[in-house]
Amino acid sequence: MSGASYLEIKEEVRRRIQAQEWASGALIPSEKDLASEFQCARATVNRALRELASEGLLDRRRRAGTRVNMTPVRKATLAIPITRIEVENTGAKYRHKVLSAQQRAAPAAIRAQMNLDPGEAALHLVTLHLADDLPFLLEDRWVNIAAVPAILKAPLEEISANEWLVQNVPISAGDIAFSAAPADASEAEALGIVVGSAVFVVDRTTQTRGQTVTKARLVYPPGYRMQTHI
């Protein structure tokens, strides 16, 4: 093999962008030209550029060519494990407690998102996840029964809804939002903290085939950190 590898090409392209040999927003040479410059097959250049584009450094379009992205966006990948695994990875013993499980009419906002008829019931679950018997996470979840009727037969005392859904609902799309909020009275009581403490909140919506299956609000007590590495 005489030419460069796709990793070498990635590195070199990164260098040229950093050194501003290829200016921000500018068109870079075509795959064909780069393949001839680097003495390699076009597929090799393609892989290098494709990966750099997925990292946010390049912007590629058919016919229009490849440009250096004007606003280099760093992308961090956040691993979102099942809560049980997250707890067990810290070395702690995992346990969860279903504080409340009811089929009842959902609030309007949730009803709209799940496309429920007025008065149609959804499953409302409040679950406390514990690490070594200490509160780790309070989960307030609505489940669309029409989308996953089997959930009514799930042994939710043994396997958390979180885990059951991951195992039984096909991989799907979803939105996640992170924020900070003061703990309200019920959250404070469940987590054993002072009302108004700063809690870390994750709001998650999960969809399958365009249908909203579940919507969860996860409340972590003070001290919790969600970490990642770029």
Next chain:
Amino acid sequence: MSGASYLEIKEEVRRRIQAQEWASGALIPSEKDLASEFQCARATVNRALRELASEGLLDRRRRAGTRVNMTPVRKATLAIPITRIEVENTGAKYRHKVLSAQQRAAPAAIRAQMNLDPGEAALHLVTLHLADDLPFLLEDRWVNIAAVPAILKAPLEEISANEWLVQNVPISAGDIAFSAAPADASEAEALGIVVGSAVFVVDRTTQTRGQTVTKARLVYPPGYRMQTHI
């Protein structure tokens, strides 16, 4: 072309895992076998499986083969734009104000991380980022002068350290942590909020070639949400 595309193969592999036709932790057929099953080239299967592995669904090893990952970890990619861009994307006018800029001895924790000699100075910056002249983000940053001496000549009143560093330092790696915390007195004053309010905190460390270049604590006022999509 008679066979399946890499996208079709990804979809089918996902389905088999979901349907437990391929059990969690089990070995799946080799690329060669799948290529013959799907009537396509091995490279096509390779691309499908490689991408699924990068999404956390599969675990691949030479000679050992490809296994279904036991702990399916959902991965969300978080886009981390420059603050100016983040503000401008909301339609607001961006402005920043350097509240403090000093070269001084860093606290021990930071000195250790940056490999500074005792007493060696680092650059300490406190910057308030504004959206339509309202506080958007308070940034407390330490910069390793030895790693980027040019920062001392940067016009930090015009271009924020955040943006200057992104443009001038080839960033190789970094850690990010998200948490919730009560605002302390100085944070509350800068952001115009009540002491103890729940603020969203991002702690970021950035390295180049193994050397820690900068460490920043970003404090967002109540109401801020960091969103993403799976």
Next chain:
DNA sequence: AAGTGGTCTAGACCACGTT
């Protein structure tokens, strides 16, 4: 219409870890 990137093929050699 033309040129770009997107994908696929059939083959090859290599790196690596398990056996």
Next chain:
DNA sequence: ACGTGGTCTAGACCACTTC
């Protein structure tokens, strides 16, 4: 030693978008 995935090639056709 062997079989796996990792990568590369030279060519091909296609999809899309701009010209």
